[in-house]
Amino acid sequence: MELEDIQSIILRDRPTPYFGTVVAIKINNAEVGRQILANVLPDVTGSKEWHKDTQATLSIVMTYEGLQALGVPQSSLDSFPDSFKAGMANRANKLRDADVNAPENWVAPFGDKGDIHVCATVIADTKEKWQAKFDELKSNMKPYIDYDTPENGNIEILLEHDFGSDNNVKNVFGYRDGISNPEIKGSGIQTPPSNMDEAIAAGEFVLGYEGEAGTVPPMPQPEVLGKNGSFMVLRAYNSHVAAFNKFLKDNSDSDEEAELLGAKMWGRWRSGAPLVLSPDHDDEDLGDDPSRNNDFGYKDDPYGKKCPFGAHARRMNPRDSKDFILSDVRIHRIVRRSVGFGEVLPADVTEEDGKERGLFFIGINAHAMETVEYLQSQWINDGNFMSLGEEKDPMIGLHHGDKDSAADTFTVPTDPIRKRYHGIETFNTLYGGEYLFIPSLSALKWISELS
Ligand code: HEM
Numbered sequence: 001m002e003l004e005d006i007q008s009i010i011l012r013d014r015p016t017p018y019f020g021t022v023v024a025i026k027i028n029n030a031e032v033g034r035q036i037l038a039n040v041l042p043d044v045t046g047s048k049e050w051h052k053d054t055q056a057t058l059s060i061v062m063t064y065e066g067l068q069a070l071g072v073p074q075s076s077l078d079s080f081p082d083s084f085k086a087g088m089a090n091r092a093n094k095l096r097d098a099d100v101n102a103p104e105n106w107v108a109p110f111g112d113k114g115d116i117h118v119c120a121t122v123i124a125d126t127k128e129k130w131q132a133k134f135d136e137l138k139s140n141m142k143p144y145i146d147y148d149t150p151e152n153g154n155i156e157i158l159l160e161h162d163f164g165s166d167n168n169v170k171n172v173f174g175y176r177d178g179i180s181n182p183e184i185k186g187s188g189i190q191t192p193p194s195n196m197d198e199a200i201a202a203g204e205f206v207l208g209y210e211g212e213a214g215t216v217p218p219m220p221q222p223e224v225l226g227k228n229g230s231f232m233v234l235r236a237y238n239s240h241v242a243a244f245n246k247f248l249k250d251n252s253d254s255d256e257e258a259e260l261l262g263a264k265m266w267g268r269w270r271s272g273a274p275l276v277l278s279p280d281h282d283d284e285d286l287g288d289d290p291s292r293n294n295d296f297g298y299k300d301d302p303y304g305k306k307c308p309f310g311a312h313a314r315r316m317n318p319r320d321s322k323d324f325i326l327s328d329v330r331i332h333r334i335v336r337r338s339v340g341f342g343e344v345l346p347a348d349v350t351e352e353d354g355k356e357r358g359l360f361f362i363g364i365n366a367h368a369m370e371t372v373e374y375l376q377s378q379w380i381n382d383g384n385f386m387s388l389g390e391e392k393d394p395m396i397g398l399h400h401g402d403k404d405s406a407a408d409t410f411t412v413p414t415d416p417i418r419k420r421y422h423g424i425e426t427f428n429t430l431y432g433g434e435y436l437f438i439p440s441l442s443a444l445k446w447i448s449e450l451s
Contacts, residue, residue, distance in 0.1 A: 110432025
């Protein structure tokens with residue numbers, strides 16, 4: 001693979017700890033937009049040279065409207081997938097983004113509430129490196145911003161959002177995140193070992209390579225624009241941790257039982273230890289150990305007695321689970337580069353403290369829009385593929401807290417009979433999202449040189 005041309009966010013893990021900022025930009029003047037792109041290009045790193053403990057990196061991704069605003073020719077624009085052209089808000093039906101998650105309830109600048117053209121993200125392993133790189137980005141944009149009347153500027157900053165995590169890479173629920181990612185064939189980049197997970201064809205994640213079907217899927221044209229690029233699905237969630245903590249407490253008789261129920265809902269304990277390897281209690285050493293914490297399959301847990309079929313992680317990657325409608329597990333994998341914001345709320349806090357906390361889910365795949373639409377409609381907001389009827393993902397499904405609804409139920413297989421938990425709420429509500437193209441470094445250069 002041409003690693004030096006592929007943006008590092010596609011193939012490289014973020015550092016631990018990490019510090020970052022995402023800036024959403026609207027471009028009102030194509031020429032200025034291209035000039036800024038040319039100026040910042042040297043800071044955008046490829047997957048060969050960038051490692052998580054080296055220098056800070058900048059990644060640049062754009063919406064369909066962003067490509068238009070930068071003056072990409074119509075013939076090229078036409079060669080992008082229809083889902084990408086439509087944008088996430090217009091695909092709400094396919095994504096099952098209704099009720100609280102519906103685009104009408106999103107906040108600016110997402111979807112129709114704004115005009116996000118480009119997202120620039122700076123990320124680094126220290127505060128100093130992150131600050132220095134972010135200052136550089138800001139000084140490149142500053143001359144073109146009108147601070148009094150933003151819409152009169154050549155560019156507008158629609159959003160500036162900091163994120164980061166502590167050393168434990170715990171998300172705001174207090175659970176270790178970002179452990180499991182697919183290994184990509186030919187990348188030479190190792191992911192934590194997994195005993196059932198063979199490397200997946202590069203074309204599933206990067207444009208211009210053979211996919212699992214053995215063919216190179218169509219890509220945006222000309223080749224310099226499409227090749228070595230990919231697509232990103234960004235979904236911004238507010239996390240209702242106190243409601244989750246309360247749910248655990250209300251449905252258990254002890255702290256231990258509450259912890260077990262939480263682990264059953266995620267598929268992993270707080271430390272990251274997988275339930276199938278440690279079914280009864282958390283195991284910090286296992287959770288901390290990258291050589292062991294992803295090294296498992298589900299075939300020895302055929303009835304879900306260790307990890308329920310409905311657990312978030314088992315739904316999102318059923319691995320070698322048998323006897324379900326799962327023939328296509330390998331083509332529904334995504335690279336996750338999600339980033340969290342806000343403080344972890346301890347398990348004993350059951351009332352909201354009014355502070356913002358949540359996660360920018362970032363999923364990357366050469367056909368990320370279709371993959372996430374499939375995951376959202378089949379594996380998150382439905383239970384049929386695992387013979388769970390109407391049940392949904394207990395952590396990220398769209399729920400209504402209705403104790404009489406099968407869809408708001410979570411089933412935990414146990415001896416002698418299964419246990420059912422009712423009245424699940426939407427513990428993560430969506431407040432925005434975008435479909436984004438991740439151009440290669442040569443595509444960014446090509447765009448910056450358009451006239
Ligand atoms: C607020 C939103 C979300 C949170 C807090 C969250 C959290 C987590 C956690 C804690 C894990 C287990 C750790 C790991 O294996 O890395 C996980 C795994 C995973 N999640 Fe999520 N997630 C969220 C949204 C999503 C969405 C929207 C998708 C897909 C559309 C998704 C897909 C996955 C996948 C593919 C895995 C890995 C499963 C595996 O390979 O075993 N997540 N998530």
